[in-house]
Amino acid sequence: MPAQLTDNEATPIAQTDDYGLAANDAVNLSIPSFSEWLTQQNGSRLRVSTADDIAPLEAFIASVSYVEIYFLDSNDGRGFTLGRRLRDIGFTGELRATGAYAEDQLQYLYRCGFDSFLLPPAVNKETASELLRAISVTLQPSTISERQVILSER
């Protein structure tokens, strides 16, 4: 759990990245954002927002081992397509969902290629594991194989 900040007066202005996200949004600012990564084009870890066009990533995908997708709001379904696209272009590393997605979206996210989750506040690993198994059958062919899931509580 991040420390509770109760005294705004005393809190220094948080460092924010180019998505306007601050470290206390449960974002790891040490990992480069997509635009930062683009200027280097050699890191193996990066953060992407649902608004990014990841087409330039394709040529480098083999060298990427970790992608974090930040959901600005739980109704923003672009992240689901983004996950599928990353897997479609051959990304095999860890794909982590962070931000404001909802716990009832966990299974859909998993089926779209996510295998790592910073869980929403107040959701523990046990609940998350149940939600990941809510529906036991799928009517779509799956292009994504069964895999280990990483769950982190806030």
Add this chain to the structure above:
Amino acid sequence: MYHYQAADRQLLQDRANQFKDQTRRFLNGELSDEAFRPLRLQNGLYFQRQEPMLRIAVPYGLMNTTQVRQIAAISRRFDKGYAHVSTRQNFQLNWPSLEYVPQILEELAKVDMHCIQTSGNCIRNTTTDALAGVAHDEIIDPRPICELIRQWSTLHPEFAYLPRKFKIAVSGSADDRAAIYAHDVGIALQERAGELGCRVLVGGGLGRTPVIGTELVPWLPIKHLLSYLEAILRVYNALGRRDNKYKARIKILVRAMGIDAFRDAVDREWAGLRNGELTLTAERLEPLQKAFSPPAYKTDLPPTEMHSNPIFLRWLSRNTHEHKQPGYRAVTVVLKGHGSAPGDVTADQLDFLADLADDFSFGQLRTSHEQNIVLADVEERALYRLWETLQQHGLAWALAGSLSDLISCPGGDFCSLANARSLPVAEAIHQRFDDADYLFDLGPIELNISGCMNACGHHHIGHIGILGVDKKGREFFQVSIGGRQGNKAAIGKILGPSFSADDIPEVVEKLLVTFVHNRLPEETFIQTYDRIGITPFKEAVYASATH
């Protein structure tokens, strides 16, 4: 009809349990209103002005009689003993309490029914021609393809949080009776040199910005249908607007990009999906086609001499339809009449209709987007007996496709979106025009009423369209004419300034008088309108107001 497999049943059971848990978490405060909203909507549950409204999916409008009787039983046990057929072929319950909804879902699952994706920003129930499989002009039965799309779209993990709702309609006939031009995606099935394929339209829709769909591809072999749909949805999900819900439908995206750029984007996406796992194989398609093979029609039926009762003959000419099987006709039971909302049907009527379907039509019935019930396979020689039975139950009164068969959304009496109460207007029109001879002589006239710009009553494509508008807190009605569905789908033109609810029957009457006055022998309302234009109608309606 398609019979649910073990996987389909398991999915419904899991979904019912999932929603039970979600409802429990909402009721005990673990889920906020906002968090619960998309979850309940994707289970067809709206919070309305009065009690919630629950929308039950009827995939492509086809039901067996066990399902119909279960809807009747549910409406008695958990609601007020009636249900409502929507313009997208679904059933709605207007008064269920939230705490009963999980139980209703369990009861529905027992007969292979559910509320999945009947609302929310996801792929909705796929609709088709209510005469699918029996229409005399049918090229390809659309139901196997509808079922294929149902399976593909059900709990699709990628497309549950689209910018806005997404509606697909499929037609397999020369005449489009599925309104494919008014859908986000319209599919017209075709055959080329023995191969099954389709024409794909995109970006049609009614609502605030009515648009007739544009051709995306003139010919697509059927094996590519699902991967192509997936590409369309992916482009829409990635690029559709999310900042303004009134500009979030795919039609706005297509218009903003231009159809060529949109097509290019779909093709780029499709390049990675084409020939992948979604490619339709014969092994996958054939069982679906087999599930919809024709029932055991009698082939040795003697020619029928129809009863000469003139009231029966009038019903016969309007409420029954030519059938591809000689000796049979399809029958429309019109759910319109005095004292009830268009499309409303009581539990007793549902049980009665189920009995009729068992006796006359191989135990199946259909809902139509005109908010009626269709018995698709009735022997001609049984029609008089069927009509007599319908008469005894007050269900042979209204003429299909006439003014008395008008379409209306539930309006401001039930819906929190509506600007105006559409049902009293529908009722006033029913009362004004209740002379069956007059209605018959007027010929086919489609009158559609929507309580607001969301256009659930499809007013844009009514020959006469009536739209509820809010002016400084008072309800008014705007009237348009000349709209139509089908191959020549068009958006109606607005007559002029709007009217109060009380004026509407008078306005409709003036439109009809103008039509009768100008019509050539055998001309229909829409033909006369096309010939003489809007001006004579406008003059007739607004002339007296200046006196």
